Amino acid sequence: MARREFQMPRVLRQQGPRPYWYIRYRRKVLVGKDEIERKEVWRTLGDCDKITKRQAQRLREEIMREVNREVYTVQSQIPFRDFAQLYMKQHTSTLAPGGQKRDLSLMENHLLPFFGTMRLCDIGTVEVQTFLNAKNSQGLSWWTRRGMRSVISSIFTKAEDWGYREGRNPARRVSLGRKKPKRERRILTDEQLHLLFTAVPASERLMIETAVSTGMRVSEILGLRWRCVDLKIGVIKVEERLYRGETGEPKSERGRRILPLGILVERYRRHRPVNAKPEHYVFQNAGEPMDDRSILRNVIRPAAKSLGFYFEGFGWHSFRRQNITVLQEEGATTFEAMAQAGHSRPSMTGEYTIVGFERREQAVRRLQERLLLDEQPPGLGVN
Secondary structure, eight states, rough: OOOOOOOOOOOOEEEEESOOEEEEEEEEOOSSSSSSEEEEEEEEEETTTTOOHHHHHHHHHHHHHHHHHHHOOGGGGGGGHHHHHHHHHHGGSSSSSHHHHHHHHHIIIIHHHTTTBBBBGGGHHHHHHHHHHHHHTTTTOOOHHHHHHHHHHHHHHHHHTSSSEEEEEOTOOOOOOOOOSSSOOOOHHHHHHHHHHSOHHHHHHHHHHHHHHHOHHHHHHHHHGGGGGETTTTTTOOOOETTTTTEEESSSSSGGGEOOOTTHHHHHHHHHTTTTTSSSBSSTTTTEEHHHHHHHHIIIIIHHHTTTTTOTTTTHHHHHHHHHHHHOOOOOOHHHHHHHHHHHHHHHHHOOOOOOHHHHHHHHHHHHHHHHHSOOOTTOOOO
C-alpha cells in the first residue's frame, strides 16, 4: 500500500467581481492502464463577503482532515473487472464447489456487465443500489439479489484487506426491498410422503427417509461413507459432502454434526453390502456416487407427478424443509432444529419452517379453552 500523504494547503483569495476563498491540493489518479498522474483539485470555501479568512482556514482544516485520512493509492483506481479477476483467483477458488459455481455465475452474468469498466474508487452505495434496483425491475428474485449483494460486499471487503481501497463498504447500507418468494414454500402431507415411499426404489427411498429424518442436505447424504455410519449406537457423523462430483467439507462449522438414526438403523443394516468398506459411499451406483439431479429428474419427480401431488420447486429441499418443520411441530425448539439442520443462524432455520393452518388452529383452540368462557355472560346474547 502506498504511504499516506499529508497536505495542508494555504487558503487563497480569488479576485473578481465577487472574491472567494479557495484551496488547492493534489491526488494521484490512474489515467491509463499503467500511467499515473497527479491532478490538482480546487475546492471553494466560501465568498469573502460572507466568511472571514480565519473561518475559511477552519473549513480548510476540516476538509483536509478528511483528505489526509484517506490513502491515495494507484490501487484504488483499478477497474472493477481487473480486481474481480484477482478476487476470483485468490478468494472464490477457496470456496466450496457450490459457492464457487454461484459466485462465478453472478459475476459473469450480472456484476461484470454492470460494474466491469468502473473503477473501484468510483463505486459507492448509490451505484450498488442502482444496480440492485435494476435487477429487481428485471424480475430477479429477492434471494438472487441478496446473493449479488453478498458477493459485492465480499469483493470490497477483500479490496480493503488487500490494500486496494479504504472506506465504508458500499454494499453495507443498500436495501433489497420486501422479500417476495418466487414460489410458495410447501411440503408434502404425511399421507403424500408415505405414498412416495412406496413408489420409489429401495435405495432412493432410504435417501428420502434419511433426509426427512435427519434434515441432512442432499450433498451430505451423497457424501456419506460407511465409516461415518455407526450402527451400534445408531448415529450418522456428517463430516463430508459431495456436490456435483466434487468432495469437500460441510458447508459451515456447524455443518459438522452427529445425527440420530432412530428406526433407520435396521434399514441401513439391510442396505449395507456384505463387502462394504469404510471408505465406500453409502449410496452408489455401480461403484460410483449417485447424482442428485438424476435421481430427482428420473425417479422422485416422476413419482410425485404420477401420484398427483407434484408442485413447482418440489425437490430435495422439500424433504429438508419437512424435517425442520415437523421437528418443531413435535416439540423441538428452534435451536434444536437449527442444530439438527446444521444452520449457523436461527433466522435461516425460520426460512425453512412452515407453520401450517391446522397447527395454528389447534393452538388458537387451546388458547380459547384457557382464556375464554364456555358460555356467554348474561346480557351479551344476540337479539
